Amino acid sequence: MTTAPRFTTLVDSLPSTIPFVGPETLERQRGEAFQVRVGANESAFGVSPKAVEAMWEAVANIAWYNDPEAYDLRNAIAARHGVSLDEVLLGAGIDEMLGNVVRMVIEPGMPVVTSLGAYPTFNYHVAGFGGVLEAVPYRDDRIDLEALLDAVRRTEARLVYLANPDNPMGTWHDAAQVRAFIDELPESTLLVLDEAYIEFAPASAVFPIDADDPRVIRMRTFSKAHGMAGARIGYAIAPSRTIGGLGRIRNHFGVNRIAQAGALASLGDAEFIASVVDEVARGRNEYHTLARRLGLASVPSATNFVAIDAGGDGDHARALLARLQDEGVFVRMPGVAPLDRCIRVTVGTAGERALFARIFEAVVNETGEKP
Numbered sequence: 001m002t003t004a005p006r007f008t009t010l011v012d013s014l015p016s017t018i019p020f021v022g023p024e025t026l027e028r029q030r031g032e033a034f035q036v037r038v039g040a041n042e043s044a045f046g047v048s049p050k051a052v053e054a055m056w057e058a059v060a061n062i063a064w065y066n067d068p069e070a071y072d073l074r075n076a077i078a079a080r081h082g083v084s085l086d087e088v089l090l091g092a093g094i095d096e097m098l099g100n101v102v103r104m105v106i107e108p109g110m111p112v113v114t115s116l117g118a119y120p121t122f123n124y125h126v127a128g129f130g131g132v133l134e135a136v137p138y139r140d141d142r143i144d145l146e147a148l149l150d151a152v153r154r155t156e157a158r159l160v161y162l163a164n165p166d167n168p169m170g171t172w173h174d175a176a177q178v179r180a181f182i183d184e185l186p187e188s189t190l191l192v193l194d195e196a197y198i199e200f201a202p203a204s205a206v207f208p209i210d211a212d213d214p215r216v217i218r219m220r221t222f223s224k225a226h227g228m229a230g231a232r233i234g235y236a237i238a239p240s241r242t243i244g245g246l247g248r249i250r251n252h253f254g255v256n257r258i259a260q261a262g263a264l265a266s267l268g269d270a271e272f273i274a275s276v277v278d279e280v281a282r283g284r285n286e287y288h289t290l291a292r293r294l295g296l297a298s299v300p301s302a303t304n305f306v307a308i309d310a311g312g313d314g315d316h317a318r319a320l321l322a323r324l325q326d327e328g329v330f331v332r333m334p335g336v337a338p339l340d341r342c343i344r345v346t347v348g349t350a351g352e353r354a355l356f357a358r359i360f361e362a363v364v365n366e367t368g369e370k371p
C-alpha cells in the first residue's frame with residue numbers, strides 16, 4: 001500500500017465524509033433520474049430574467065479573468081445595506097466563506113459552538129481545520145439561544161454558528177431575540193449569523209446589518225430566493241478588520257464573472273424576488289395542508305422548505321425517505337434525533353408539489369401506522 005503523498009496529521013485523522021451527497025450521485029446510484037427534485041432547498045422558480053440576460057452578456061467575455069474585487073457587485077451590496085465597500089466580502093456561496101471564517105479564527109483543538117443537527121457544512125469545515133465542535137440540542141425544534149450562549153461561555157469558544165431562519169427545521173427567532181443573544185456574546189467570540197433564507201422570513205425576523213460589531217459576521221446567498229445555487233455566489237458583511245482577515249486567505253478569483261454579473265442584476269430585480277417569496281409562501285402552506293390531511297404534523301417554516309414529522313422515530317422517517325427515493329422523489333431529512341423524525345421537503349413548482357403530494361400520500365399510507 002502506498003503512503004505517498006504524506007498527509008498532515010490533521011488530514012490523516014479526518015473521515016472521508018461529505019456533508020451532502022448530491023442528487024446527481026444518488027441518480028447515478030439508482031441508474032435513473034429523479035422525477036421530483038425537492039431535497040436541496042434550491043429555488044423552483046428560476047432566475048430573474050434580468051440576471052439571465054446579464055449572465056449571457058458575461059459569457060461573451062468569459063476568456064477574461066473576473067474582477068477579483070467584484071467591485072460593482074460589492075458596491076451594490078454595500079449601498080443596499082448602508083455599509084462601506086471594505087465591509088463586504090464575496091464568496092463562492094456561504095459554504096466557502098464558512099470555511100474561511102473557521103480557518104481565520106480556529107486553531108486545532110479550539111472549541112466551536114453550534115446546534116446539534118444544524119447545517120453540516122459548517123461542521124465539516126470546523127473538523128477540517130481541527131476545531132472541536134460543541135453541539136447544543138435544539139429546544140422544541142428551534143435553536144436554543146440560551147443554551148448556545150451557555151456553551152459559548154462554558155467553552156470560551158471563539159466561534160459560534162447560528163442560522164436564522166434555520167436549516168433543517170425551518171424555524172426562526174425574531175430579531176429582538178437574536179439581538180439580545182448578540183448583546184450577551186463575549187467580546188472574544190465571533191458569531192456567524194447565516195441568513196441564507198432571510199428573504200423568506202417574516203419582517204419580525206429581519207434587522208438591519210450593523211457592520212460595527214466585531215462579534216458578528218452576517219452571511220447571505222444568491223442560492224435560495226435568487227435561484228442561483230449553481231452559480232455559487234454569496235456575501236458576508238462584517239467590520240473591515242474581519243473582512244480584511246478573510247481577504248488574506250480568500251481565493252481572489254474564486255467568484256466567476258457570470259455569477260458576479262447575474263447576482264448584480266438579480267439584486268436589482270426586487271419585483272422578481274418578491275414573486276418568488278410569494279410562490280414559496282403558497283407552496284409552504286400547501287405542504288402544511290397536505291401533512292394535516294395525512295394526519296401528520298409539520299413544523300412552521302420561514303424558509304423555502306417544510307419539515308414534515310413522519311409520525312415516528314428516525315428509523316421510520318428514514319424508511320419513508322428511502323421509499324420516496326425509490327419512487328423518484330429526492331428529499332432529505334435532518335441527521336440527528338429528535339429532528340430526524342422529520343423529512344424535509346423543498347417548495348417545488350405547483351406541478352412538482354402535486355406530484356410530490358400524490359407519491360407522498362401513497363407512500364405514507366403504505367408505510368402505515370402512525371403513533
Ligand SMILES: Cc1ncc(COP(=O)(O)O)c(C=O)c1O
Pocket residue numbers: 040041092093094095096119163166167194196220221222223229232233234
Ligand atoms: C443554512 C444554510 N447555509 C448555507 C447554505 C449554502 O449556501 P450557499 O449555496 O451560498 O453556499 C445552505 C444551503 O442549503 C443552508 O441551508
